Amino acid sequence: MSQIRTEKNLQNITTAHPDGIGGSPLRPDGILKVKGEFAYSSDMWHEDMLWGMALRSPHAHAKILSVDITEAVKHPGVQAVMTYDDIPGSKFYGLEIKDQPALATGKIRYHGEAIAIVAADHPETARRALAKIKVEYELLPTITTEEQCLDPETHGYVHEPSEYKGHASGNIVHSQKVISGLGVTDEVRALADVVIKGDYVVGMQDQAFLGPESGMAVPAEDGGIDLYIATQWLHVDREQIAPVLGLPENKVRLTLAGVGGAFGGREDLSMQIHACLLAQRTGKPVKIVYSREESFFGHVHRHPAKLTYETGATRDGKLVYCDARIVLDGGAYASASPAVVGNAASLGMGPYEIPNVNMLAVALYSNNPSCGAMRGFGAVQACFAYEAQMDKLAAALDIDPVELRQLNAVEQGSIMPTGQEIDSPAPVAELLRRVKALPLPPALDTTHLDVRDIPGALSNTSHGEGIVRGVGYAVGIKNVGFSEGFDDYSTARVRLEVIGGEPVAMVHTAMAEVGQGGVTVHGQIARTELGVERVTIHPANTEVGSAGSTSASRQTYMTGGAVKLAAEAVRNELLALGRKRYGWDYNDLSLVGGKVVSASAGALVPIADLLGDSAIDLTREHHHRPTVPFDKETGQGFGHVQYTFCAHRAVVDVDVELGLVKVVELAAAQDVGKALNPLSVVGQIQGGSTQGLGLAVMEEIVVKDGKVRNPSFTDYLIPTILDTPPQPVDVLELADEHAPYGLRGVGEAPTLSSTPAVVAAIRQATGLALNRVPVRPEHLTGTGE
Amino acid sequence: MEFLRPATWDEALAAKAEHPSALPISGGTDVMVELNFDRHRPSALLDLNRISELTAWESGRFEGQEGEVIRLGAAVPYARITRELSRELPGLALAGNTVGSPQIRNRGSVGGNLGGASPAGDAHPALLAAGRDVLVEAESVRGTRLIPIDEFYVGVKRNSLEPDELIRAVRIPVADGPQQFSKIGTRNAMVIAVCAFGIALHPKNGTVGTGIGSAAPTPRRAVEAEEFIAGELAERGLWESGALIGPAAIQRFGELVTAAASPIDDVRGTAAYRRHALAVMARRTLTWTWNEYTQSLRSAA
Incomplete structure (x- = not known):
């Protein structure tokens, strides 16, 4: 822990206690x-309970011509089969934009969309009943690429204009501009000595929580429902569930069940409404547990993104302008897309002072899987792009990449492109200094080789051949709390x-x-x-x-x-x-x-x-201090509650012949304001960094023509312990006087900069441009798309 | 689904004869995944876990096979192969060490790999490389059939077993020279092979064995590569001299290994990458085995 600490907002009436704040008592669970031995939501059991299950579409875009449940209803052991027509209340739900049908009607918009639900005495009975439901589809051409989405006249609408509920039109859910200074004009461009242009792609990452979606709905004597559920926000679940059941909110009572990870993937509803509908219909407790495969279809993912950046700077490295366009694929339904767009737009310039900015971020509707909240929330995609730009700029100017960042770093008092002043510590340059000052790990020892230490590890692909080391740096900026006027x-x-x-x-x-x-x-x-x-x-x-x-x-x-x-x-x-x-x-x-x-x-x-x-x-x-929505045209506004910063240094070994990567060390420095539980803080930073490492080198849901190709942990890979390097963490505590105890939210910032740091290190080792994550062996060996 | 639990090998053969569609299960590391994903619903499972002889191995001499042979019970888990047989079966021991996680290696076995006959099975390249007289003991109530490993894999996830046959053991000659195994995965542990390569030097008869995994509909040998390098070693007297093979021949060996593969593009990797990686692995593993061989020559001298 650093000694730098200001405690002006700490009331001295509080008392020191070894298990009080600042201590590290162990988690009760x-x-x-x-x-x-921990009871997760999937472990619940109730006498007389039924098992619920959903029939999902194998197609990404199709008209539903008919749904015939006759044979399923007759199947012995089946207690209820329900479709859209059986929903007692409102048919649609959503976090903000209520555009998602609780069960599909008329049209399928993504691979895996639920069409019918069954309650039966045994999961196998339910599966067999589902197989007896006959759905007639008329396949429609999928709308999956940016070009297709942006030309609905030619390629069609994901939501017909008559049904459109988003904030824009066509196949755009939401868009946000941010313009500051003079914007980016020819006059502004002329002020720059060096211009760096880059196109970047971020693949679709999954939260990959280990506890699948699950819960149990128990009908109550008052006609209400008690739902035991693994979720991220009980009250917003209830707000969405009750209207669909046709019940007042006080008749729908939620209790948190054991949650096996979330990372944003449980912000949207998954099986909640389905279990409640079946419990309401049958009068019996209904349990739903997704299989791993169904889980990949049952929750939203991180928005894949295409990012186009143009950065201008003076000869001595001062940023002059940045023009950026971020296109996020929101998939079939809105989910958290508007807020993700707001983050991408307002944080997409990074923790840098840039006098002239022109930013546009949009989220599309498409026939790809719905995307929404995931740790880092819109700031992750942008960080990959703006940090790559900084490295390219440093190379073009022959300036050390850390120095270039420090030269342009925001600090307390800086004005963000939204016009918002950063009114609490913003030690970006200091975090970079600290992470760079940490001792480097020793070079690979090829005389006493343990294959576990090198790329490929036990797969025994190298005994030292082809291995090149690289070091990369990155820093990011994330907001804490809900923004844009949300209380x-x-x-x-x-x-x-x-x-x-x-x-x-x-x-x-x-x-x-x-x-x-x-x-x-x-x-x-x-x-x-x-x-x-x-x-x-x-x-x-x-x-x-x-x-x-x-x-x-x-x-x-x-x-x-x-x-x-x-x-x-x-x-x-x-x-x-x-x-x-x-x-x-x-x-x-x-x-x-x-x-x-x-x-x-x-x-x-x-x-x-x-x-x-x-x-x-x-x-x-x-209540946190109030914020305001960003101006639609200029993006100006006091939109964020708090900013948080983390810097990373990644050291990698790359087998440049085989394109295999081993991250040797991933060091982080983060300002947390005040570490209420230092052990947990370090755990959060290491966990977030690891999730960013996963995006850098392996994690991607592969989607082709709207179809998910790898819905399993066999083919959606997340880092194992052999992929997870030592992670020294330097925690800085500069109090934010607006926050309780001066604390700063910790969980997301480390997820931002670890990805670009790892990729920067791979670039240094290979000399390749690498404008896409995750980086696959194909990209490092010139053998892929 | 019926669940059959024979107590003895004879009972197992009788059960398989009576229920030819029964799926044998031992460690369950493949079978249970298929069942849990609802990809496969066999009419019956034939649980072999009560038959202890399947988890034993012995070494000895067997008719039709030269030299000392390991008779490896079908259900000997990979963890034990790596622990107990790394001297006798070094290629298979290395391959076993790349299978799944420690938990999977404690349960998964060569019998399971052979039964599933997936082109991605880690044992196959090592078995193919270990020599042409690797024999799979296939048994039924009708008797024992010894299937040469080269004739065992007949199609994607298809082997040459008859419906009433079970795999009892695999007979693998004890290594007479260095062996290696390399596998590509897109992370550093717990991966299904994107592609894999096994190699074995056989100084006794002057041959080189190879095996390619995950780069063709079945596991297969790179026959031309084997013949080319064996020819080089013989013509240039390298077996005796232990001199360097030289970059040109190593390069050619890699190209011929690549040429023997017919990979596809899939979610785990592109065909082009698989070809490229096979060449690299072939060159590296040939170099490693040859270095080991020359060292053994020198230390014997």
Whole structure:
């Protein structure tokens, strides 16, 4: 941990506790997960439960001429078969734009779209029943390329104009311009001594969480539904589910079930509505668990992107302008595309001061799989492009690539292309300096070779031949929290009472624990604010107000902040009780070690005695400072809550003959404002970096003519431990005075810059341009498309 | 689906005779994946796990095969092959070490690779390279048939077993020279081969064995490459001298290995890459085995 720390917003009323904030208590669910004893959503069981399953389209674009369920209904053991016509409430749902039918009607828009659902006494019964549903299709030409999407008159509409619900028209879901300075004109271009142009492609990455979509819907006596579900945001799930079921929201109650990873892939609904519909229809609990293959069709992916950048700079390396166009393939339905576009547009210039900017980001509708939220959310694709541009510029000017970045880096007080001032620390140059200053790993030792250390590893492809080392750097900028005027507040309830003679705090939120460690941090905050040892974390459910989404690196900031507010309120009430009872007039009270303590007069009374049989139970909402939408034409506006920065240095060994890559080391430096749990912070940075490494060298959903070609972990590869190098992490803590405890969201920033850093290292080793990720052996050996 | 659990080999043969469509299962590392993905619904599974002789190996001399032979039970897991037989069957031991994950290597076996006959099976290139007298023991109630490995693979995921036959063991000559195995995957562990190559030097009879994986409808040898390099070694007296093969011959060997393949473009890689990588692996593994051979000559001298 770095010593640089400003704590001006830290109230000294909080108390140091080894398991309070700044400590690293272990996760309450960690050992269970490692031992395979944690109950995931797929492990649930209910007496009399039925198994639900969906029939999915093998085609990417087709008219549905008829759906005949007669034989499926007759199949022994089948309790319900439902299609679009059986939906009791509204037929469409969506995170923001409600354009996705709960079951397909009239038309199929992507490979894997659900058409009918079945509930049966056994999964095998359900599978057999599905096989008996007869669907007549009329195949339509697929609309999958940018050219096809942008010419709907010729190639057709994914959503007919009469049904279009997006923010633009044609096959565009949403677009956002950002223009700053003079924009990019011929006059501006003339100011640059050097111009770098580049076209970049980012493939479709998957979240690849290990716990497949699953949950159980249990019909209640009041006609409502209790849904136990692995998700990222209980309340927004409910908002989308209830109207489809034709129920008021209070009749749909959600409880978080064990989540096996999310990374954005659980922001959209998957099996929620289907399980609820079948439970409503049959009056029985219905469990749905996707197979791995179905999971690849059951959630959205990271937007694949085409990026065109033109960067101008002076001879001495100062950026003059950047003109950029980012085209994101949103697939069949809108999902989070508008917000992803907003991020790509507003963050797509990177953490650099660029006086003149012209940016356009768009998301398309197509017959490819729907794309939406994934860790990094629009900022990942842009970072790959702008960092490649910086390396090319450095080469053209013969300037060290790190120095060039430092020369142009934003800092506190810099103005983003959106006009927003960065009003908290932005130590971009310092992060680069730190990551570069870390010692380099030793050279490959070819005299005592262990094949596990070299590209190919146990596959035994090289004994040292063809191996070249490369080093690359990158840095990125990400926003924290929901942007563009969205009030994604969080709610927390904290209850303090005496149990077994000891004061115990209970923290109740609707926060989805998806692995980020909120359940640990909430306990730390409660201990710090209330000076108690024992903290209970209540199961997350909709009995308490919304906690917002576990995404956008926001949960510690937002729900952690709500827990802080609620705990402070509880503390204030407790101290008020003491003042009333004992007539204290101290102004230096705090709660330490289960006692009320005055800094001047010492321990006053045990909390347990003060509280007695009563309980203090308070709920608070935490709202971040307001933001505004970006201006549609200029992109100007105070759009983001907080910025976060991470820099990487990648060291790779490339077998240049075979095109195989081994990342030797992936070092990171990140400013986290304040590390509430330093161990978790490092874990987040390493995990995010690894996901970026995956995008750099292997992770891609291969889609051809709208068909997914590799829906399995046999062919969608994610890094194994032999692909995951040592990852030194330098954590900087420069407080953001606008945030609780000065903290900065951690989870996403490391996912941005690790990809371009790894690719920069491969470029250095091979001398190849490499304008596409993931980099495949074909690209390194000139043997592929 | 019926689940048959014979306690003895004879019971297994009887069950297979009665249920010719029953799918044998041992480690289940392939079969269960197919079932779980719902790609295959056999009428019956024939569980061989109770038959302990299948997980044993022995060494000895067998009729029709020269020299010492390892008779490898069909269900000996790869982890044990790598651990126990790396001296006798070095190519297969190296290949076994590239199979899946440690968990898969603890369960998967050569019998399973042969039964599935996938062109991507890691054992095949090593078996093909190990020599023409590698024999698959196929048995049925009608008797034992010894199938030469060259005649075993007949099509994509098809082998020459009769419906009532089971694989009991594979007889593999103990290596009389260096062997190597290389495999391409797009990550550094747990990959299905994009393509693979096995090589074995056979100084006793002056031949070189090869095997190509994942680059043709079946695993296959690169016969012309074998004949070319064996010819070079013989004509130039290299077996005796242990001198360098030289870049031209190594290059030619790689080209001939590539020429023997007929790969396709698929989601795991392009045909062009497979051809390219086979040549590189062929050159490298030939160099490694030859270096090892010359070192052994020198240390014997």
